[in-house]
Amino acid sequence: MRLTKILTGLAIASGLILGGATAEAQKSDVTLRVASYGGVFTEAHKKFVADLYTERTGVKVEFIDASPKTHLAKMIAAKGREAPFDLVYLDEDVEVEAVDAGVVMKLDPKLIPNLAFVYPEVRNKDGFGPGVLFASIAIAYNTEKFKAAGIPEPTSWADLWNPKLAGHVSIPSIDNVMGRTFIVAAAKLAGGDESSLAKGIDKIAEIKAHSYYISSTDLQGKIESGDVWAAPWINGRAWNMAIRGTPLRFVMPKEGGYADFGTLDVVAGSKHPAEAMGYINFLLEPLPQLALAYELTYGPTIHTLAPLLKNYPDLARMFPSSPEDLDRLNKIDWHKFSPQYPKLLQDWNRKIASK
Amino acid sequence: MALKRAWGFLLLPALAVLAAAFLMPLANLGMKSLHLFAGPGREQPGLTLENYIAFLEDPFNWGLLGWTSLLGLLVVGISLVLGLPVAYFLARTKTRWRPVLFLLVIAPMLVSVVIRNLGWIPILSESGVVNSLLIALGLVSQPLKLFNNLAGVVIGLVHAFLPFLILTLATVIQRIDPQIEEASINLGAGPFETFCRVVLPLTRPGLIAGSLIVFTLAVSAYTTPAVMGGGRVLVMSTYVQQQIGTLLDYATGATVAIVLLVWGAFLSILALRFSKAEA
Amino acid sequence: MAEVELRRVSKAYGATEVVRDLSLEIKDGEFLTLLGASGSGKTTCLRMVAGFVIPDSGQVMLGGRDATRLPAWRRNTGMVFQSYALFPHLSVAENVAYGLTVRRTPKPEIAARVAEVLRLVRLEEFKDRKPAQLSGGQKQRVALARAVAIRPEVLLLDEPLSALDLKLRGELQAEIRRIQQTLGITTLFVTHDQGEALGISDRVAVMREGKILQVDTPVALYQRPASSYVANFVGTTNFIDGIVLDQNGPFRIGHARDQTQVFTAIAGENGPSFAKGEPCLLCIRPENVRLGAMHPNRIEAKVIHVTYGGQHWVADCDRADGGIMTLNLPAQSGIPKPGEVVTLSWAAEHGVLLKIEDRSHGA
Ligand SMILES: Nc1ncnc2c1ncn2[C@@H]1O[C@H](COP(=O)(O)OP(=O)(O)O)[C@@H](O)[C@H]1O
Ligand SMILES: [Mg+2]
Numbered sequence: 001m002r003l004t005k006i007l008t009g010l011a012i013a014s015g016l017i018l019g020g021a022t023a024e025a026q027k028s029d030v031t032l033r034v035a036s037y038g039g040v041f042t043e044a045h046k047k048f049v050a051d052l053y054t055e056r057t058g059v060k061v062e063f064i065d066a067s068p069k070t071h072l073a074k075m076i077a078a079k080g081r082e083a084p085f086d087l088v089y090l091d092e093d094v095e096v097e098a099v100d101a102g103v104v105m106k107l108d109p110k111l112i113p114n115l116a117f118v119y120p121e122v123r124n125k126d127g128f129g130p131g132v133l134f135a136s137i138a139i140a141y142n143t144e145k146f147k148a149a150g151i152p153e154p155t156s157w158a159d160l161w162n163p164k165l166a167g168h169v170s171i172p173s174i175d176n177v178m179g180r181t182f183i184v185a186a187a188k189l190a191g192g193d194e195s196s197l198a199k200g201i202d203k204i205a206e207i208k209a210h211s212y213y214i215s216s217t218d219l220q221g222k223i224e225s226g227d228v229w230a231a232p233w234i235n236g237r238a239w240n241m242a243i244r245g246t247p248l249r250f251v252m253p254k255e256g257g258y259a260d261f262g263t264l265d266v267v268a269g270s271k272h273p274a275e276a277m278g279y280i281n282f283l284l285e286p287l288p289q290l291a292l293a294y295e296l297t298y299g300p301t302i303h304t305l306a307p308l309l310k311n312y313p314d315l316a317r318m319f320p321s322s323p324e325d326l327d328r329l330n331k332i333d334w335h336k337f338s339p340q341y342p343k344l345l346q347d348w349n350r351k352i353a354s355k
Numbered sequence: 356m357a358l359k360r361a362w363g364f365l366l367l368p369a370l371a372v373l374a375a376a377f378l379m380p381l382a383n384l385g386m387k388s389l390h391l392f393a394g395p396g397r398e399q400p401g402l403t404l405e406n407y408i409a410f411l412e413d414p415f416n417w418g419l420l421g422w423t424s425l426l427g428l429l430v431v432g433i434s435l436v437l438g439l440p441v442a443y444f445l446a447r448t449k450t451r452w453r454p455v456l457f458l459l460v461i462a463p464m465l466v467s468v469v470i471r472n473l474g475w476i477p478i479l480s481e482s483g484v485v486n487s488l489l490i491a492l493g494l495v496s497q498p499l500k501l502f503n504n505l506a507g508v509v510i511g512l513v514h515a516f517l518p519f520l521i522l523t524l525a526t527v528i529q530r531i532d533p534q535i536e537e538a539s540i541n542l543g544a545g546p547f548e549t550f551c552r553v554v555l556p557l558t559r560p561g562l563i564a565g566s567l568i569v570f571t572l573a574v575s576a577y578t579t580p581a582v583m584g585g586g587r588v589l590v591m592s593t594y595v596q597q598q599i600g601t602l603l604d605y606a607t608g609a610t611v612a613i614v615l616l617v618w619g620a621f622l623s624i625l626a627l628r629f630s631k632a633e634a
Numbered sequence: 635m636a637e638v639e640l641r642r643v644s645k646a647y648g649a650t651e652v653v654r655d656l657s658l659e660i661k662d663g664e665f666l667t668l669l670g671a672s673g674s675g676k677t678t679c680l681r682m683v684a685g686f687v688i689p690d691s692g693q694v695m696l697g698g699r700d701a702t703r704l705p706a707w708r709r710n711t712g713m714v715f716q717s718y719a720l721f722p723h724l725s726v727a728e729n730v731a732y733g734l735t736v737r738r739t740p741k742p743e744i745a746a747r748v749a750e751v752l753r754l755v756r757l758e759e760f761k762d763r764k765p766a767q768l769s770g771g772q773k774q775r776v777a778l779a780r781a782v783a784i785r786p787e788v789l790l791l792d793e794p795l796s797a798l799d800l801k802l803r804g805e806l807q808a809e810i811r812r813i814q815q816t817l818g819i820t821t822l823f824v825t826h827d828q829g830e831a832l833g834i835s836d837r838v839a840v841m842r843e844g845k846i847l848q849v850d851t852p853v854a855l856y857q858r859p860a861s862s863y864v865a866n867f868v869g870t871t872n873f874i875d876g877i878v879l880d881q882n883g884p885f886r887i888g889h890a891r892d893q894t895q896v897f898t899a900i901a902g903e904n905g906p907s908f909a910k911g912e913p914c915l916l917c918i919r920p921e922n923v924r925l926g927a928m929h930p931n932r933i934e935a936k937v938i939h940v941t942y943g944g945q946h947w948v949a950d951c952d953r954a955d956g957g958i959m960t961l962n963l964p965a966q967s968g969i970p971k972p973g974e975v976v977t978l979s980w981a982a983e984h985g986v987l988l989k990i991e992d993r994s995h996g997a
Binding site: 532534535537538539540541542543544545546548549552553556557 | 684686705706707708709710711712713715717719720721722723732733736737777780781784
Binding site for chain 2: 067069070072073076077097100101167170171173174175209210211212213214218221222224225226227341342345349350352353354355
């Protein structure tokens, strides 16, 4: 908790100093509309990114909350007309669809000098929005339930198929990015990869699952009820639950966890591309990156913070925080995944969702 | 006749609003179902019935429709069994707590669907209230799976829509002269027989209307099947939501929605016909 | 058929005692009417017999057996409701058959019985109609047929005629009586209409505030009311406040104001005893008052108005003591003019003597 105070202090100080220094810029009457996930995600971004950015530049920021798919739908619907927002937070795989649909624009690196500090793997190869949050997907399990049932700590994705866990594993639904990631993990386990994903669905169908969860909030309830003992999950939410006292551990299987990047793009047709890119640049500064990592337990995507975070092992273990972490995580080629998605959904509906 | 025409004019604004609020989205949906999917959020030009043909050609979809109807019927059936006695009691009780009882009945309607479904977790989970009770009473040895499956969806939907049925039935029962029931009892029919021979037939319009309301709500609900079904209860409505929400495939989504709408309308007309024929 | 008896029954709702320690016997085949103002507890008594009200204390006897705790549907009583309470979803025939159907009576027997009862109420040709297609009088006849179809031990009718217009009421009253006599069925009839009660019953029980004041044949009730309440409730009555001067032989009564004015009278049925000098109430029916001094009991009065009442004239006159005297004059007789001072008289046996305690009879 100590760090919160330091961060808040730093934030206020930087706001004051920078704000004072750029009094002129404050006359801007631009308002950026930012499409976000909502909940704590939006709260943290408001506090540690948007408000500070407003103080520095005078550009006001407004958040519109919904799921990435909903944002995508809106952008596609408005294509060719006025953009519904200027900036949009997306999941990595949805960004691929957004690029395909032509609703986000290439960034101007000159306006975003901080891109230079972003891990090269996380920069978009085609020049679209970079990853701004770094999460990992691995296995969360309830240590007490495992001990009581005499099941050893999971060390492999394959351990989720353990018959002793029958009826107590919740699998992320294909409707969310965790579920799509887990299909890749399962396909690899079955000897396939991103180009043979049907294998993943067949493999998942073999799990005697408790349920197929639709969101992290949904899974949280299922774990709290005691019915679910293990699940593929995302680091931030799992650690959050563990910190609040649930006997939960988040472990990397030997095949490696999966990297999951939250991206931030400028919407094609935005009237304020320069201010929007300024926002991205600001988000990639160390202070917001560190604050968000602390608040949301998602890792920074700039490498400059790695040496600092080494000094905070308690914090750093909760999210990918170094180039080594990044190397250890599997990365998914969503360009291969996306075209198969409709067919996969059919498969999922037949083999899993209606059983 | 002249008077009727005058009334017709007065109804014009209402009809216009109805058309705007109801028919236009419907027409929009209908149009979407006549185009082919061309990637997320996009459609091909040119009208076609391909989507309907594709839907009807796939036995999986028929299964989906059957499964959805079965879910609706289950919810209606259970709601009737639970709702009739409650509605009867509410309609006939003279207690001064009546307003409070009515409030209790409609309480689920006042709670958001997400909260309502979350509330079931500590009750229906394997170590939840119901299972603990059943095990303590020695009625079962293994906890029953009461949600994250069809049972959970049925429980969630019954809970959500029972108030509509109870209110509909209570209103109708309230209009039945209690002396008619006394006449039946006086003629030698016990309370249960009186209920079956007199109250039920006289409640028929309420039963039909209430059942149709619950059926329609049940087959079109998607949050509760998604949350309470644990991802393994795919019905028409969740299918629509999936096609539109994650694939951005409006064409397929609209097609499925229209099929569900037509099917629902067909069943409603059938039910109304049936009730008229009997009356 | 059977006799019915209420034995010292009481019923209270909250703090209100609706029936108080009431006893009543209806003989086998008798037509007994409960007559009383609205709220006097008539319906409650009737519903005790039917089993819809359980008395707080006392017993309900049906055919000699204690039926106090017997559920209503096991009692075999036939009830006719004021609102008819026909089953709207059933035809006339099905309504009438209802009690037999729930008794699992064989079909042919039901059909025969329904036909017979419908004939009795003269509704054979209406058997396939629904209640909504019937007039009020027809509905009530169906209700009656339905009640008697089960051959009940007792027929219970709660103000069955009050929803009907005057003419129909008379017709149906006769009809009910005819059917009751035909079947010889024990009948408890409830009404607040004294004319109805007198016209239809073997005996009438007058109720007031949960108690029965008097049970008697219509004639006795009319001619020998036991209290001023009954006298006032049943028919029209003239009252004169008096003081008992002499109770040997026929009573001699002095006018309360002017004791030189003396009347002779008899006491009511099972009449109370009076002490000499006790204040009392003298009660004379209008049809027993004559214009002119042909009888020994006389009083002077000034005519207020005379109205035509069909069979006779009705004259209201102001008495010197402030009271009003009403009398009936034969239709063909001459009538006095308003303002005219006349002498009115009546025979001693037409003066009924009542206790004074009870004068809260309004009117
Ligand atoms: N169920 C009841 N609850 C409370 N009070 C009642 C009830 N039934 C009757 N009463 C009261 O008892 C009194 C007598 O009622 P009732 O027997 O219906 O009289 P009647 O038929 O002579 O008009 C009335 O004052 C009535 O308000
Ligand atoms: Mg009454």
